[in-house]
Amino acid sequence: MEAGGERFLRQRQVLFLFIFLGGSLAGSESRRYSVAEEKERGVLIANLAKDLGLSVEELAAKGAQVMSQGNKQHFQLNHQTGDLLLDEKLDREELCGPTEPCILHFQILLQNPLQFIPNELQVIDINDHSPVFFENEMQLKVLESTPPGTIIPLGNAEDLDVGRNSLQNYTITPNSHFHVLTNSRRDGRKYPELVLDKALDREEQPQFSLTLMALDGGSPPRSGTVQVHILVLDINDNAPEFTQSIYEVEVIENSPINSVIVTVSASDLDTGNFGTIAYAFLHTSEEISKTFHLNPITGDIQIVKHLNFEAIKSYEVDIEAKDGGGLSGKSTVIVQVVDVNDNPPELTLSSITSPIPENSPETVVAIFSVSDPDSGDNGRMMCFIENNLPFVLKPTVGNFYTLLSEGSLDRESQAEYNITITVTDMGTPRLKTQHNITVLVSDVNDNAPAFTQISYTLFIPENNSPALHIGSVSATDRDAGANAQVTYSLLQPQDPSLPLDSLVSINADNGHLFALRALDFEALQAFEFLVGATDRGSPALSSQALVRVQVLDANDNAPFVLYPLQNGSAPCTELVPRAAEPGYVVSKVVAVDSDSGQNAWLSYQLLKATEPGLFSVWAHNGEVRTARLLSERDAAKHRLLLLVKDNGEPPLSVSVTLHVLLVDGFSQPYLPLPEVATEAAQTDLLTVYLVIALASVSSLFLFSVLAFIAVRLCRRSRSGLVGGCSVPEGHFPGHLVDVSGTGTLSQSYQYEVCLTGGSGTSDFKFLRPILPNGLVQDTEQE
Ligand SMILES: *[C@@H]1O[C@H](CO)[C@@H](O)[C@H](O)[C@H]1NC(C)=O
Ligand SMILES: *[C@@H]1O[C@H](CO)[C@@H](O)[C@H](O)[C@H]1NC(C)=O
Numbered sequence: 001m002e003a004g005g006e007r008f009l010r011q012r013q014v015l016f017l018f019i020f021l022g023g024s025l026a027g028s029e030s031r032r033y034s035v036a037e038e039k040e041r042g043v044l045i046a047n048l049a050k051d052l053g054l055s056v057e058e059l060a061a062k063g064a065q066v067m068s069q070g071n072k073q074h075f076q077l078n079h080q081t082g083d084l085l086l087d088e089k090l091d092r093e094e095l096c097g098p099t100e101p102c103i104l105h106f107q108i109l110l111q112n113p114l115q116f117i118p119n120e121l122q123v124i125d126i127n128d129h130s131p132v133f134f135e136n137e138m139q140l141k142v143l144e145s146t147p148p149g150t151i152i153p154l155g156n157a158e159d160l161d162v163g164r165n166s167l168q169n170y171t172i173t174p175n176s177h178f179h180v181l182t183n184s185r186r187d188g189r190k191y192p193e194l195v196l197d198k199a200l201d202r203e204e205q206p207q208f209s210l211t212l213m214a215l216d217g218g219s220p221p222r223s224g225t226v227q228v229h230i231l232v233l234d235i236n237d238n239a240p241e242f243t244q245s246i247y248e249v250e251v252i253e254n255s256p257i258n259s260v261i262v263t264v265s266a267s268d269l270d271t272g273n274f275g276t277i278a279y280a281f282l283h284t285s286e287e288i289s290k291t292f293h294l295n296p297i298t299g300d301i302q303i304v305k306h307l308n309f310e311a312i313k314s315y316e317v318d319i320e321a322k323d324g325g326g327l328s329g330k331s332t333v334i335v336q337v338v339d340v341n342d343n344p345p346e347l348t349l350s351s352i353t354s355p356i357p358e359n360s361p362e363t364v365v366a367i368f369s370v371s372d373p374d375s376g377d378n379g380r381m382m383c384f385i386e387n388n389l390p391f392v393l394k395p396t397v398g399n400f401y402t403l404l405s406e407g408s409l410d411r412e413s414q415a416e417y418n419i420t421i422t423v424t425d426m427g428t429p430r431l432k433t434q435h436n437i438t439v440l441v442s443d444v445n446d447n448a449p450a451f452t453q454i455s456y457t458l459f460i461p462e463n464n465s466p467a468l469h470i471g472s473v474s475a476t477d478r479d480a481g482a483n484a485q486v487t488y489s490l491l492q493p494q495d496p497s498l499p500l501d502s503l504v505s506i507n508a509d510n511g512h513l514f515a516l517r518a519l520d521f522e523a524l525q526a527f528e529f530l531v532g533a534t535d536r537g538s539p540a541l542s543s544q545a546l547v548r549v550q551v552l553d554a555n556d557n558a559p560f561v562l563y564p565l566q567n568g569s570a571p572c573t574e575l576v577p578r579a580a581e582p583g584y585v586v587s588k589v590v591a592v593d594s595d596s597g598q599n600a601w602l603s604y605q606l607l608k609a610t611e612p613g614l615f616s617v618w619a620h621n622g623e624v625r626t627a628r629l630l631s632e633r634d635a636a637k638h639r640l641l642l643l644v645k646d647n648g649e650p651p652l653s654v655s656v657t658l659h660v661l662l663v664d665g666f667s668q669p670y671l672p673l674p675e676v677a678t679e680a681a682q683t684d685l686l687t688v689y690l691v692i693a694l695a696s697v698s699s700l701f702l703f704s705v706l707a708f709i710a711v712r713l714c715r716r717s718r719s720g721l722v723g724g725c726s727v728p729e730g731h732f733p734g735h736l737v738d739v740s741g742t743g744t745l746s747q748s749y750q751y752e753v754c755l756t757g758g759s760g761t762s763d764f765k766f767l768r769p770i771l772p773n774g775l776v777q778d779t780e781q782e
């Protein structure tokens, strides 16, 4: 532009110069030449000599000069030819701008005479410029609401050429909405206008990019273009629209706080503020606004409070989306709360009875109810206890259950039951509640004291000191408390004649037994009595046990010689025939010992004899035999001193004197028994108890010999044949005498033997064998 203005000013100066010169040369005709602009230097404009009617020589003689106005010489004159030539390229636009026609004035100066001849050169335009837009591109903004027919101004282009070569016409890229109008100003310049042909829809086409072209009228025409960007401006012609008119969501209850349950979404075709959407609840209840939060920008709906299916099962929430222009759309969100098995069953104990007495029939122990606020299977319940307990659960009305004891309980086998009541629902996962109940069983006096043994056998030695602790009995009671406190007592003895109270006593608290006085084995070998144990229950229960006291023998009795009698007025004398063979049985010493066992094992020995070597004594059985043949030289009367000794510790002994009379002849046959019976019948009944230990067949034989001797001895005694010889009467009343004939016996039997000298019918009588263990052998024989 600036360059253009400067150029224009220079043109003005040229014009003023022409006017001044013209004034001084008024009246003279000026010749006009023409040349197209942009011709090369040296182009012929005219032949001045010919045009002035002068010869070349005259022209030269007159000193012809071409004088351009201003300081710029456009021309040169060829003096040889008289041709006027272009001295430089001419630019019409530079010389004249928009002025048309473009005239350059110049003078031809002739001297002699001085003469100015005015001339004009018209510079003819050529189409050497294209239309040029001032802007590189155009940005247009058009409201989409603009009505068709509206004219929108556009920037114009300029073409420096003039006339037909100047800008003639504007065109625009063919399109559906616009065309361009070419308008002329008063000065003839053309300018374009954009005409809207059709309503715009930004949502359909938000912008146009068109090429505006300016054309000149040259041949060929030249053009210039500019890019026109048309931005369609939005109007709020669209309301927000939700993608769904109803949103249905299922949300499990107890979903975490702040979890997004749904995102609503609306769209608005408008842009900018008109397309900016804000979401909000529409006429919400307080409950909804406390439960949900709607993000106004993102459309996220969050839970801000725990959902509880048990309280509210569904929500219906209206929401709206509003754009910046105030238009809104609406949708509905339906929230279905899904039940979750989130409540374990609850157990409410109404009553519990503990302790319950044992032995009672079915008893109610507890009453309770169960509940579960969940729905469906999540709320259905099952109730049970352990299988191995003597209790049952019984459903009653509603959700009530009773816990019963199943039949009677026995405290002694189990006094305490821990019962776990389990309630589960049928939901997934199953929830359960457990409740522990401890049921105590109270005692009833249903157990008598029990002795540790059915019977007790106590051993002691005889001759004990009084108040000796001889043993204990003990009983326990499975009951509890006073029902288990035991008191001991002595009960009546088996044998009512036993003076039990003077023999033993018992400590009522601990069952210790004491002997009250010294015991005598020989008087009382053993005795039995019952002890009782009684508890303090009500009613009291008791039991009893047998106590057998076995008195242990002490060697407190010396052997007692039954035969021969020692201090009788008429001592026995044994008669031995002189013709007796060696080994002839002269006599047999019979002795007994009131003690028992080893204390009663007796041995015999010959201490002294009138004629040593004639008689011998068998140590084990007391038999006195001849040791050799007798002869006439042997004295008739002999006296033997024998010792009978027991095996006690220390041993006790007694000496026996035996008288022997040797008689002539052979041994006398024994008198027949009936004779004895006749004699015996006249005497008092003689009963001798003998207890003889026998262990073998030889012992039986020994016994028979002994018996024979005894019978004979007594017969003699009664017949008075050989002085007084008698068995003491009633020497061992009331108890048995244990005689062990030899120390070699491997077993010991006791026989009660009765000799009935006065019965007239019999002699010895085996009454019964007495076995130490008390068994009675039924072998009674005569
Ligand atoms: C302008 O150009 C258009 C398209 O080429 C043509 O239709 C119209 O007649 C021209 N107008 C003028 C005045 O030359
Ligand atoms: C019952 O439970 C209590 C406490 O846990 C325990 O001391 C007792 O031994 C249990 N009784 C039974 C019979 O299991």
Ligand SMILES: *[C@@H]1O[C@H](CO)[C@@H](O)[C@H](O)[C@H]1NC(C)=O
Pocket: 418, 420, 434, 435, 436
């Ligand atoms: C109930 O008893 C069971 C078994 O004895 C035990 O495992 C459980 O912990 C107890 N429950 C309670 C609540 O005491």
Ligand SMILES: *[C@@H]1O[C@H](CO)[C@@H](O)[C@H](O)[C@H]1NC(C)=O
Pocket: 567, 568, 569
């Ligand atoms: C024998 O003597 C004792 C005392 O030495 C006497 O106790 C007993 O009675 C006497 N026996 C006879 C049968 O005389």
